[in-house]
Amino acid sequence: MRSSITIIFYAALLFVATSCGQNQQAAQQAPPPALVTVTKAVKKSVTGTDEYPSTVVPLNEVEIRPQISGYITNIYVKDGQQVKRGQKLYEIDRSKYAASLQQTKALVQSAEANLARIEKDYERYKRLDEEDAIAKQTLDAAHTEVLNAQAQLTSAKAQMESASTDYSYSVLTAPFDGTVGISQVRLGAQVSPGQPLLNTLSSNDPMAVNFVINEKEIPRFNKLLRAENNPDSLFRIKFSDGSIYPINGTFTTIDRAVGRQSGTINLRVNFPNPDAELIAGMTVNLMVLNQDIGEQVVIPYKSVSEQMGEYFVYIVGAEETVTQKVVELGTVFGNQVVVRSGLQGGETIVVEGIQKLREGAKITTGGAPQQ
Structure with a gap:
């Protein structure tokens, strides 16, 4: 009996010792705070804004190219000059086209005189025909001559119109108000229809800012485009030096379709540009107010x-x-x-x-x- 009690006692001591060792080991393994x-x-x-890399583009831009052949005889503008609609830009040697225009005008006058004479003969033949004083064949021939004279006049007028158009093309004018770039030709340069590029004309005010969004943002910008009461400062421009353009923009356009490959769509905001601070081709950041x-x-x-x-x-x-x-x-x-x-x-x-x-x-x- 005594031996059984002794065995139980030592077993208990062993269990306690093992438990204490495990607890100490666990405590040692626990990471410190x-x-x-x-x-x-x-x-x-x-006031939260989202920024989008953007490009400044003119609302109107056109390449100035010749439509006739010849030599540049006059350049009426300086590089980078602001011009008005209809203002002269370049002149191509006009002498040949002026002579052609005068020649075609003379042809028209001659055709008109010939038609008038033949019509008078035809009217006289008709009166004689009413009195059975001439043969029907003579009257028919006179009518045919009238038709031929009318066709000759029409042809002469078409030639005069073509010559007049060429003559007008000898002076190139600005199709709208804007700024010309650096001239690509000098006096005496020979040109032909379409070649070379003479200059580029861009409108100045207002200017557009084009940017790109992911298609996931389309619902947000659709709401902005349709909203009637948006904050005045919804669209702002940040220049590359960190300065802010002082005039706010107006959201005008969402492109017609999302790019199939890119999953993006182009948008446009217009900005007034009274002091020409916005220049075509500039890279800026467009700041758009968000929900924050x-x-x-x-x-x-x-x-x-x-x-x-x-x-x-x-x-x-x-x-x-x-x-x-x-x-x-x-x-x-x-x-x-x-x-x-x-x-x-x-x-x-x-x-x-x-x-x-x-x-x-x-x-x-x-x-x-x-x-």
Whole structure:
């Protein structure tokens, strides 16, 4: 009996010793609390914008090319000059075309005189025919001569019209108000129909800004295009040096179709350009107001992590443990970002030391929370 009690006693001691060893081992294996820096999700008054790379383009632009052959005899504008509609730009040697026009005018006059004479003869023959004083064959021949004379006059007028057109093409004028570029030819240059390019004329005011959006954004911009009451500052321009164009734009156009390969669509905003600050071909950023307007939850951007296309932050909870929280991000302001959903404001979140964390991990903070 005594030996049985002794065995039970030693077994109990062995069990206790084993349990203590396991507990000590587990305690040694548990990671220490991660040292992190935290901050508060706060609410701030913001005005959020989205930026789109854009290109400034003129509403009207045309290449000035010759339509007749000859030599450049006059250049009426300077490089980069602003011109008015109908103003002379270039002149091609007119002497040949002036002579051709005079010749065709003379042909028309001759054809008109010939037709008038034949018509008089025809009228006289008709009166004689009424008195049976001439043969029918003579009257028919006179009628045929009238028709031939009319055809000759029509042909002469067509030649005169063609010569007049060529003569008018010898002086190239501006089809609209705008600015010419640097002339591509000099006095004495020989030109032919379509060649070479003489200059390019672009309209100045207003100017258009073209940009591209993903097809997912089309519903948003459709609403903006149809809305009657939009903020005055909905569309602004930011230049490459960071300065802001002082005049707001007007949203005018969504292209007819989405690109099959790109999945994008072109849009256009018009801007007044009274001081010619916008120049065709400029690359700018178009700033468009978004939904992040007024009181919004704002956090440091570096507190956000991404996994599988989702964004999340670590929220500090009870007993200094952290919980992952999925958030929807909005506008980025410097080193801060708007949180559109997922946070209410006031939560304590981890800013630094995120890479050491996992769901439910213990933390310890280093220093005062960041603001």
